[in-house]
Amino acid sequence: MLETTIAAIRAADEAAMAAARELHGRLTKPAGSLGALEELSVRLAGLAGVCPPPLPEPAAVAIFAGDHGVHAQGVSPWPQEVTAQMIGNFLAGGAVVNAFARQAGASVTVVDVGVATPLPTDPAVLDPAVLDPAVLDPAVLDPAVPRLVVASVRQGTRDLTVTAALTRDEALAAVQTGIRIADELIDAGAGILLTGDMGIGNTTPAAVLIAAFTGADPLDTTGRGTGVDDPTYAHKVAVVRAALARHTPDPADPLGVLAAVGGLEHAALAGLILGAAARRTPVLLDGVIAVSAALAAAAFAPAAVDAMVAGHRSAEPGATVALRHLGLDPLIDLGLRLGEGTGALLALPVVTGAVRVLHEVATFDSAGVAEK
Secondary structure, eight states, X not given: OHHHHHHHOOOOOHHHHHHHHHHHHHBSSOTXXXXXXXXXXXXHHHHHTSSSOOOOOSEEEEEEEEOOGGGGGSOOSSOTTHHHHHHHHHHHTXXXXXXXXXXXXXXXXXXXXXXXXXOOOOTTTOOGGGEESSOOOTTOOOTTOOEEEEOOSSSSOOOTTTSOSSOHHHHHHHHHHHHHHHHHHHHTTOSEEEEEEEOTTTHHHHHHHHHHHHOOOHHHHOXXXXXXXXXXXXXXXXXXXXXHHHHOOOTTOHHHHHHHHOOHXXXXXXXHHHHHHHTTOOEEEOSHHHHHHHHHHHHHOGGGGGGXXXXXXXXXXXXXXXXXXXXXXXXXXXXXXXXXXXXXXHHHHHHHHHHHHHHHOOBHHHHTOOOO
């Protein structure tokens, strides 16, 4: 599946991009007056291979959840059980991502790709009717009903300071889960995919991944995650350095990098991005977990970057390092560091607006407006 997906990814269509730039020049506005929105719409035309590109709707958020063996090193003050507890909150509709998704009219699909503790299924916490233990039903994208897909590869990764976090087969299984979810959401009618993540301790492997793929110093790729004090932050940087020294991951071997130092949600997000790119569907990236996964996707298939839209600039420093390496400019910068897909959802109206301009704004000729 991975090889077939990579083979289907093509670079942006230059003719469609040229047509979008030409159309922008005829719309009733000063040339370039919409700034970054104009180039975004041009990029989306290139991805779709047509001008104007399809409106990016409906939107579907895919939240991949997993736990991490490196949590044993004390890199997060939060107990690992919170990952599973937050899945219950997502499915009950009580998280920030749910509030933002309702506002945006986006569906929410939660994928257990490697949670270490049992998921909450008590009816007092979660209506079991929303559980699907096998596969997402692609027949409907209902913004009002969050759904769960159980696709666990293993119950959390191994401790990357001691051994490889995953085997290559496990990393591949997670990547292919992401590809499958992308296909199912697009088959169900999604016009844009949004990345989401949940996993206590997952900013540590994200920092290792970003350092591995970009060559940046761990001090520049490691942030405070869910909020750690100075001694814990210094320890976290040391953990990232130790992981890089132990594994010496090769960025030319993205599956090997994901296996050695990644998380199951990172690998699945890389697959989601590759799956979207193969289907020429935009994928709106969230924060540092998403952009670390995007680096892996770009290493698998450089043209996959053409499908990526950077939703926001996370407060985690590694996110800026990764975006710079990918050549992506974030649409918004609000100092967010929550994850879940929240920043991507806030950026979604910007993406939709950029495309709607090409569909709905009159040209000077059609409106009878004199040009400069």
